[in-house]
Amino acid sequence: MATLPEMLDEGSHDKRNRNGKAIIMHRRDFLRSGLAFGGAAAVGLTFHPRLLQAQGQAGVIRVIAEGAPNTLDPAGTGYNIPSVNITWNVYDRLVTFGQAPLTGPGQEGAFIYDYDNIVPQVAESYEIVEDGKVIRFKLRAGATFHDGSPVTADDVKWSLDRAVNVTTAKNQMGTGSMTDPKQFVVVDGSTIEVHVERADRFTLPNLALLFPAIFNSKVAKEHATAEDPWATEWLKTNVAGGGPYKLGNYQPGQQFVLEPFADWKNGDGPRTARILYQIVPQAASRRIAAERGEADLVRDLPGRDIADLLSAGKVKVLGVSNPAAVTYIAMNNKIAPFDNVKVRQAIAWSVPYQDMLEAVLYERGKPMFGGPAEVTSTQWPSPLPFTQDLDKAKSLLAEAGFPDGFETTFSIDADDTTVAEPVATLMQEALGKIGIKVRIDKVPSGQMGTLLTEKKLPLFIANAGAWLRSPDYFFRIFYQGETRWNFGSYANPEMIDIVAKARWETDPKKYDELVMRMIELARTEVPVIPLWSAFQDTVMSEAVGGYTYMFHRSLELRHLTKA
């Protein structure tokens, strides 16, 4: 029987793991801190003399987060956000977003995705030809998938065909005018074109999103069946990709290891460290790990814990707010009295914004209130002018014909005790002051989505986040239409009209005018009330560098380094 130190000297971890043996994984920190064995110390395990040799091995970046991935398919049915931590890093896409340095206080050395700079990934280069109706991608010579087979135009074609066919990806691809496999034309072994009917500013960015990941089509096809031509069953539990990381040991619901793919040619990034991602469901346990410096990245801590950690000053916290995300108090514009614009304005002027930001988020968010009175820029989301002004709210309510207020229900997800519940309580108190009686209704999470889709809730809290940053895209999803994402069930003919116009507007000046009008409507009609754009807080060890925030909020690993 092999002992632990013997195994350290072997090369391939995957192989040994199949043999069912344990492998020591080195974390430089643990040796330094002396907490190394944490657990082991309790049962009398001392430092194994040969463990120190492991110091020569590549470092391990240990990540602790709340949620467990539920699929390995980037476009899997019902895929959840934690699964993006794997799929984003084990697959490449034709193109991806470049990075821009973050400049806020405490953000030194970190980056954010640059929506306006789309760089080639599987493609070596791309050119937009024929008035934007064709995007021609030249593939890299010598790039391979994890199994060593070359990345060909046929692989790309199969992957894009898949993206316009599988349920989850289909609609999103459609927002970039990609709906039919015929649009993806293989020119030769290393050239592929995407054809669209008319130039669309969302085609290219859509190719940089999660769904059109490039699969190793030869492998995937082997597992496709007549009923399942896109191998969705097999890809749920297997990876056929060529991304910067390979999936190593995976224990569903507990942890996974990502190993750097040494032959990755589709971008830069040092990728020297292995990633150990552990799922810790309880916030208290994650906080303890953060406080003891036991992990390199700790995510999903409530604002209260972050505020405590910051005031203790022992750990480094990186807070990044998604530039295209807003938390709203939504009013159902189709249900009386919220169909009355004066009522909506009255409520917008009665929200205790600053108190909420402090008491609920512990100021871990960017305010979306208290902005300028007039629309001055096309920047969106940006703060609307609202603050708490109860006198104004009362008179607006009287004008609306409700001088004595009315009764309504604020619905919250029963599981969301950290944000929704205190927001509801503060709303109840504030609206009580202008005569509106609010009943708080806790809805089981499973039911929340159904009620939202059926548009049955009068008043609730909602999060809007767009992957594509153009303002018209945001308004198209969240301020019109029949989906649940139109939280306010807002159906203003003008908004619908200008959003449709902006879709194909190519003159930047005209486009800006349309966007200004959209923001103006969001301000005057307040179908939904913006509160803030919450930070995604990550507690980071000093040793980690190159952190990059991606549009999907999950980890972008290829730039990460560990000193």
Next chain:
Amino acid sequence: MNGSLAKAILARIWTALPVLFGVLIVTFVLIRALPGDPAIQYATSPNAGPAEIEAIRREMGLDRSVFEQFLIYLREIATGNFGNSMQTGRSVMSDFATRLPATLELAALAFFISIVVSLPLGIAAALWRNTWFDQLCRVMSSFAAAMPVFFFGLLLIYFFYFRWGIAAEPIGRWPSMIIPPDPITGFATIDALLMGDWELFRMAFGKLLMPAASMAIFAVAPLLRMMRGSMIDSLESDYVLAAKAFGISRTRVVLQYALPNAMLPVFATAGMVLSTMLGANVMIEKLFAWPGIGAYAVNSLIALDYAPVQAFVLIVAALFVVMTLVIDIVSAIVDPRYKLRG
């Protein structure tokens, strides 16, 4: 004797089958009666519209009638297929194959700790009734009963791990610097022993200690009180008085006459305790990131993920049937008056 025991066991399993089938039907119907639509729950794409929701409903087979779904479910179960989990993306059976051993291992140690602590204390409290020791036991068991398991777990973590750094990091079954070995039995400690790896065993055992201790605390109160009470009854009974009158030594009276007779109600309580430990330790599992079946089932329930919940209820029901049977057999062996009925 052996033949009749086997017969009784078979008869018991035979009568358990309709119970399990009933459980199956009730779970199947109840979970579908929950408000909320799974197809909407899993339409997670940011542009999901009604068409996508319909497509997902079809993919999940939820567009069929409940009766049709039930027939399909029965057919699949007959072939050992319990469906797939939307939470892990794996088959429910493979999830249980890794998680059930984790739960059993933890529950076994917790049960062992609670027995080792509470039975001797209960016996001693009965022997020295109404002394300071008895009062101390009473205070201890009231305290243990009043303390939420979760809170006790947090206290343990705070002192033993956070402050003093002598306990294992309260995350999962293995230390973070090792990649866990592939399971043989799925019981971490047993696997380590099978591999002949003592250090691995110590790591796995170290990880078990704190969660097991936290779980054990809630079992101490009922076991201790039950042990004390039934021991007192037993000590006051005619046969013990008679034994004393015959001049038999106190040790022998206690161990040979009083204790076996006092054990019966304790066994019954112990059975209940063990059942609770197996089925309902969601908070401990979450706190220690322990990959057991409790948190798995609750997460599935919240996420309207039918297959794992159905399998969980069925498996736990089957476990209960087995456990009551074992308790009955043990009781029959300990006390001849107790008849094992089929």
